[in-house]
Amino acid sequence: MLNIRNCRRCGKLFNLVGDPPLCQECRKIEEEDFKRLKEYLFNNPGATLSQVSLELDISIERIKRYLREGRLEIAGNSDSFLLECENCGAPIKSGRFCKDCLSDLTTELKKVSREISGSITNKADPKENHNIKYLYKDERKK
Incomplete structure (x- = not known):
């Protein structure tokens, strides 16, 4: 689209x-x-x-x-900060988030990823047969 x-x-x-x-x-x-x-x-x-x-x-x-x-990135040990962290407002030299907020965000994303992954794994029924097989011509016509 x-x-x-x-x-x-x-x-x-x-x-x-x-x-x-x-x-x-x-x-x-x-x-x-x-x-x-x-x-x-x-x-x-x-x-x-x-x-x-x-x-x-x-x-x-x-x-x-x-x-x-x-x-x-703002160079070296400059005290000049033009940007603020979008989450907490702390002064930063580059990017959108300070190191602390970026670390928190990364931790949360990993946690959610594990939860989603576990949820998908739990939904699969281990008793179901998920094998793939080749259908012969005569089997497809049935």
Whole structure:
């Protein structure tokens, strides 16, 4: 089924495949901008968010999105935190969750996964014959 959307950047209609909601042309431009950003940060490791934004003409919001996506991280021992954990509000340098909340989330997901797995296993009746066999031509006609 098609998931037709308007591109967030240019407004053109396109079939949404994944996030972010960008058409192929704008997605390509965004990837090229990210490569420039990565190269700039490699050559200017102490650059601030404002410097990067001004030098490369990339919005601060886009750079923050890259941080949220985990594609970038605030360097070293910097006291500069631009993001907050989506769960508890603690300051973070990259991603969506702090280490504690990520650990809790992982633990909960593993627990639910085990419960679902156990539930599926318990529903299978061991007395039932689940063997697969080949049907001969004459058996199929019956």
